[in-house]
Structure formats: C-alpha cells, structure tokens
Amino acid sequence: MDVETARARLESERDRLQGVLSAAGRDTGSAEGLRPDQLPAEQAAETLNRELDTSVEQRVRAELAAVEAALRRLDAGTYGLCEVCGQPIAEERLEARPAARFCVADQAKAERDPRLRSLA
Ligand SMILES: [Zn+2]
Numbered sequence: 449m450d451v452e453t454a455r456a457r458l459e460s461e462r463d464r465l466q467g468v469l470s471a472a473g474r475d476t477g478s479a480e481g482l483r484p485d486q487l488p489a490e491q492a493a494e495t496l497n498r499e500l501d502t503s504v505e506q507r508v509r510a511e512l513a514a515v516e517a518a519l520r521r522l523d524a525g526t527y528g529l530c531e532v533c534g535q536p537i538a539e540e541r542l543e544a545r546p547a548a549r550f551c552v553a554d555q556a557k558a559e560r561d562p563r564l565r566s567l568a
Contacts, residue, residue: 449542454527457546458519465512472505514547530554 449457486494521527528537530551537551550558 449528449539449546451522451527454542454546455519455522458515458522461546462512462515462519465508465515468508469505469512472501472508511547514549517549518547532557 518527521529528542529535530537531549532554533551535551537548541548541552548555
C-alpha cells in the first residue's frame with residue numbers, strides 16, 4: 449500500500465471514529481435517565497446498555513489513538529514497519545488494518561504478553 453493510499457484510508461478512518469465519538473458525546477449527559485415506570489428488568493437492561501456504550505467508547509478512543517499514531521508514523525517515514533522488530537508489516541495485514549503497529553508474529557506475542565497487551 450503506498451503512502452498516499454495509507455494516508456487517505458487513515459484519515460477517513462480518523463474522521464469516522466471522531467464522528468462516532470462526537471455522536472456518543474451528545475448522548476452522555478442528556479436528560480434521558482431511568483424512568484420510574486420501568487420494570488426493574490428494563491432498568492437493568494438500560495444500565496447494561498450504558499456500560500456497553502462506555503466500553504465501546506473506550507475501544508473507539510483506543511482505535512482513534514492507533515490511527516493518529518499511524519498518521520504520525522507516516523509523517524516520520526516509519527509507517528508499515530513493525531515497532532518491535534522493525535520489519536515491514538505484511539501488505540495484506542495493512543490492507544485489513546491500516547493502523548497496525550506490529551507484524552503478525554509480534555502482534556501474537558503482544559497478545560500473549562500482558563506487559564505488551566496495552567500496545568496491541
Ligand atoms: Zn515484528
């Protein structure tokens with residue numbers, strides 16, 4: 449994947465993620481809370497939905513951070529290189545995940561190693 453294609457894909461992904469976050473931000477703090485006429489089961493379901501929203505938002509924020517880091521690597525000329533071993537990341541992996549930071553082997557290691565998991 450050439451640099452311009454990568455940049456275009458990362459920028460559109462960044463815009464999409466920012467859109468998701470701003471849409472989520474409009475929902476938080478709204479007056480829509482638990483209604484007293486709801487059954488307890490419905491209230492529990494709403495609480496669960498809110499917790500899911502929060503974890504989705506955290507994922508989106510993490511994705512956004514990864515996309516922004518990839519854009520910085522593009523500027524620095526290190527885009528597409530594994531941050532652990534420095535080898536080029538496979539083309540098809542970058543196609544599937546333009547913000548990938550590690551090659552497949554180091555990604556697998558990172559997922560097994562709790563010290564690296566936050567980087568994966
Ligand atoms: Zn590697």
